[in-house]
Amino acid sequence: MTSDAALLRIEGVTKAYPGVVANSDVSFTIHEGEVHALLGENGAGKSTLVKMIYGLVKPDQGRMVWRGAPYAPAKPSAARASGVAMVFQHFSLFEALSVAENVALGMETPPPMRELAARIRAVSEEYGLPLDPSRMVGDLSAGERQRVEIIRCLLQSPKLLIMDEPTSVLTPQEVEILFKTLRQLKAEGTSILYISHKLEEIRALCDEATILRRGKVVATCTPREKTAREMAEMMVGATLTPPERRAGTRGEVALGVSDLSVPSPIPFGTSLKSVSFTVARGEVLGIAGVAGNGQDELLLALSGELRSDADRVRIHGRPVGDLGPEARRRAGLVAAPEERLGHAAAPNMSLTENALLTGATRQGLTRRGFIDWRKTEAFAAAVIRDFDVRTPGTHVAARALSGGNLQKFVVGRELSQSPEVIVINQPTWGVDAAAAAAIRQAILDRAAQGAAVVVISQDLDELLEIADSFAALNEGRLSKPRPVAGLTVDEIGLMMGGAHGMEVAHHGA
Amino acid sequence: MFGGIDPALLIASLMVASVPILLAAVGELVVEKAGVLNLGVEGMMIMGAICGFITAVETGSPTLGFLGGAAGGAALSLLFAALTQVMQANQVASGLALTLFGLGLSSLLGQNYVGIKPPHTGAVPFGPLADIPFLGRVVFGHDPFVYLSIIAVAAVWAFLKFSRGGLILRAVGESHDAAHALGYKVVRIRMLAIMFGGAMAGLGGAYLSLVRVPQWVDGITAGAGWIALAIVVFASWKPWRALLGAWLFGGITVLQLNLQAAQVGIPVEYLSMSPYLITILVLVLMSSGRGKAALNAPACLGQNFHAAR
Numbered sequence: 001m002t003s004d005a006a007l008l009r010i011e012g013v014t015k016a017y018p019g020v021v022a023n024s025d026v027s028f029t030i031h032e033g034e035v036h037a038l039l040g041e042n043g044a045g046k047s048t049l050v051k052m053i054y055g056l057v058k059p060d061q062g063r064m065v066w067r068g069a070p071y072a073p074a075k076p077s078a079a080r081a082s083g084v085a086m087v088f089q090h091f092s093l094f095e096a097l098s099v100a101e102n103v104a105l106g107m108e109t110p111p112p113m114r115e116l117a118a119r120i121r122a123v124s125e126e127y128g129l130p131l132d133p134s135r136m137v138g139d140l141s142a143g144e145r146q147r148v149e150i151i152r153c154l155l156q157s158p159k160l161l162i163m164d165e166p167t168s169v170l171t172p173q174e175v176e177i178l179f180k181t182l183r184q185l186k187a188e189g190t191s192i193l194y195i196s197h198k199l200e201e202i203r204a205l206c207d208e209a210t211i212l213r214r215g216k217v218v219a220t221c222t223p224r225e226k227t228a229r230e231m232a233e234m235m236v237g238a239t240l241t242p243p244e245r246r247a248g249t250r251g252e253v254a255l256g257v258s259d260l261s262v263p264s265p266i267p268f269g270t271s272l273k274s275v276s277f278t279v280a281r282g283e284v285l286g287i288a289g290v291a292g293n294g295q296d297e298l299l300l301a302l303s304g305e306l307r308s309d310a311d312r313v314r315i316h317g318r319p320v321g322d323l324g325p326e327a328r329r330r331a332g333l334v335a336a337p338e339e340r341l342g343h344a345a346a347p348n349m350s351l352t353e354n355a356l357l358t359g360a361t362r363q364g365l366t367r368r369g370f371i372d373w374r375k376t377e378a379f380a381a382a383v384i385r386d387f388d389v390r391t392p393g394t395h396v397a398a399r400a401l402s403g404g405n406l407q408k409f410v411v412g413r414e415l416s417q418s419p420e421v422i423v424i425n426q427p428t429w430g431v432d433a434a435a436a437a438a439i440r441q442a443i444l445d446r447a448a449q450g451a452a453v454v455v456i457s458q459d460l461d462e463l464l465e466i467a468d469s470f471a472a473l474n475e476g477r478l479s480k481p482r483p484v485a486g487l488t489v490d491e492i493g494l495m496m497g498g499a500h501g502m503e504v505a506h507h508g509a
Numbered sequence: 510m511f512g513g514i515d516p517a518l519l520i521a522s523l524m525v526a527s528v529p530i531l532l533a534a535v536g537e538l539v540v541e542k543a544g545v546l547n548l549g550v551e552g553m554m555i556m557g558a559i560c561g562f563i564t565a566v567e568t569g570s571p572t573l574g575f576l577g578g579a580a581g582g583a584a585l586s587l588l589f590a591a592l593t594q595v596m597q598a599n600q601v602a603s604g605l606a607l608t609l610f611g612l613g614l615s616s617l618l619g620q621n622y623v624g625i626k627p628p629h630t631g632a633v634p635f636g637p638l639a640d641i642p643f644l645g646r647v648v649f650g651h652d653p654f655v656y657l658s659i660i661a662v663a664a665v666w667a668f669l670k671f672s673r674g675g676l677i678l679r680a681v682g683e684s685h686d687a688a689h690a691l692g693y694k695v696v697r698i699r700m701l702a703i704m705f706g707g708a709m710a711g712l713g714g715a716y717l718s719l720v721r722v723p724q725w726v727d728g729i730t731a732g733a734g735w736i737a738l739a740i741v742v743f744a745s746w747k748p749w750r751a752l753l754g755a756w757l758f759g760g761i762t763v764l765q766l767n768l769q770a771a772q773v774g775i776p777v778e779y780l781s782m783s784p785y786l787i788t789i790l791v792l793v794l795m796s797s798g799r800g801k802a803a804l805n806a807p808a809c810l811g812q813n814f815h816a817a818r
Contacts, residue, residue: 097683105680278641
């Protein structure tokens with residue numbers, strides 16, 4: 001029931017930050033009752049644009065028109081008063097507060113807590129998103145957390161609902177439930193601005209799409225009439241080549257984990273519960289799962305930051321469970337955690353120093369306790385060259401690199417140490433498509449050279465592309481690994497824990 | 510009695526002894542709930558002590574003296590707020606500097622006030638209630654600030670638990686990024702919280718110099734600010750537990766004085782270091798396990814907020 005009346009018109013909006021133009025002369029229109037997709041890679045300017053609509057950022061030039069009247073919200077509460085609501089990708093829930101308190105914080109004049117709890121129950125039933133208002137958000141699954149955000153928005157009966165990458169944390173089943181809710185909202189006349197880079201989802205859900213590249217509108221299209229590949233190429237502005245897979249020979253088991261149970265050191269974290277798997281030389285094991293189901297803990301337990309009984313983790317049959325990261329590196333295992341700044345790299349240290357931090361042992365960068373700076377710098381320079389890290393030089397602080405470039409450096413640093421076992425969490429998180437393809441190719445190349453690889457990722461497409469076998473983490477338990485060939489999306493969804501007990505909407509279906 | 514210690518007197522005096530650390534602890538609790546770690550409590554307390562003392566002596570009014578103390582503490586805390594919230598300085602270093610600066614400045618300001626007696630702060634006239642045996646002495650024989658400090662605990666508890674302002678304050682301390690994304694003014698809220706903490710610490714300091722001692726001596730707070738900081742952790746950021754903690758620490762302080770007076774065969778030095786030893790012990794115990802105490806800490810405690818684009 002898309003009508004022709006324009007709800008929000010963006011006209012020639014420009015926003016520049018020192019050194020970068022985030023949006024340049026952006027114009028598009030969202031109609032009443034329309035699901036409008038905003039497409040683009042990381043850094044294309046999507047976030048800045050929606051922050052302007054939500055009143056968090058003011059445009060330098062251009063204007064916005066809301067139902068025929070000029071629209072320039074000075075702050076989020078003004079945007080909410082006009083009827084704009086936003087579901088954030090992250091950063092908007094308070095873990096130590098209850099569901100009802102979280103909802104109250106997003107409202108202008110919340111009713112008393114008891115009444116608010118009743119309204120939360122009512123709305124959540126109506127849209128098939130059951131929620132207990134008194135629960136602590138820190139104890140909820142990712143899908144349930146998102147419901148808190150959605151219900152917070154729905155309680156204000158918005159005209160325009162902005163959703164910033166809502167499905168990146170959901171299982172396929174949870175995505176289905178979300179889409180039912182969104183279609184129900186659309187049927188009720190609410191417009192939705194849907195930001196994502198998952199193209200199949202956009203084809204399934206959206207009426208119109210605006211594609212941004214480097215802050216400019218490069219195309220508009222009707223997603224149903226385009227293939228995902230065509231849209232991807234509009235986004236990237238280049239032809240994409242999928243990574244090439246060389247059939248390597250499967251060797252003997254290089255990494256064995258049996259019955260590994262460790263408590264989580266992270267507040268609100270998930271403990272690992274008797275995780276078992278083996279990875280052979282030349283094999284890539286993909287581990288999927290919704291964020292917060294034990295991925296971080298698994299990486300810590302494999303890298304050696306979290307120790308267990310000696311024979312729970314074995315490298316080439318040798319028990320290493322009680323050894324720390326240095327000793328495991330010596331045994332041939334390298335690891336790249338998800339958090340780039342502060343975990344994988346020390347923000348204020350130079351790239352050379354960061355290269356030393358994990359490369360010292362395997363690359364022989366120290367001699368009798370003294371650092372061989374020349375060799376270290378050569379190693380850092382090699383990583384920068386081989387992985388196309390865009391930086392003025394090896395002396396630059398890690399903090400100064402963009403997220404994608406630092407990711408290339410961190411992954412490259414580990415892959416360049418001729419490893420025998422590789423563990424990577426979210427290898428291409430926040431990296432643009434071309435660089436992601438290069439990282440995936442490098443991982444496949446190492447596997448072809450005989451390394452055993454464990455890739456933990458929330459990007460299912462990525463795992464299906466590079467993994468030989470597939471397993472999923474759900475509440476700290478790992479499903480039995482299965483060969484990727486022949487797996488269906490439904491089966492994967494069930495391995496990831498299905499809909500986490502979520503009910504499908506009864507209405508509007 | 511117990512080795513010459515009168516329990517009624519002991520309880521009554523521990524209530525009095527706990528007032529300064531309780532006031533400072535409740536103020537710091539609010540500051541930490543907003544996600545700011547201000548280690549300058551000791552400095553703010555002693556500034557409150559000297560500012561309150563000077564005001565009271567010059568005006569002859571204890572009430573104005575206490576207001577002056579609160580103002581002195583708040584003024585010093587404003588320096589901390591400007592450093593950490595506006596200039597993004599490290600909170601731990603700024604807090605330590607604040608303590609050292611406050612100790613020095615108070616000593617300078619107090620040079621001409623050593624040996625003077627401040628105007629007397631009277632007890633609340635409860636009339637016949639004060640004559641009830643035991644209870645009269647324990648409950649109804651105090652100056653207004655003993656009651657005020659308990660009211661402050663109740664008020665802070667109710668504010669944090671039931672009011673919208675309290676919810677926003679806790680939200681800012683839990684995740685400043687999320688609070689900012691929802692449109693709350695993180696820096697402004699934290700500045701106000703820091704000033705409240707400074708005023709409460711100043712009030713506690715003024716109580717020391719005007720009632721508890723009562724006169725001005727250099728370094729009059731003698732580590733009370735550090736004990737207040739320990740109490741906040743000991744209380745796992747809960748106001749009523751802060752009251753319990755303050756009475757416990759106040760009790761130890763009073764008890765060691767009483768034990769000294771009762772000529773117990775322990776060297777005086779051990780007794781007078783006992784409150785600080787127990788403070789260290791409590792801090793170690795609370796921060797060692799990854800138990801509930803650690804989880805209850807505001808998630809953004811001690812982290813500076815800078816609005817990203």
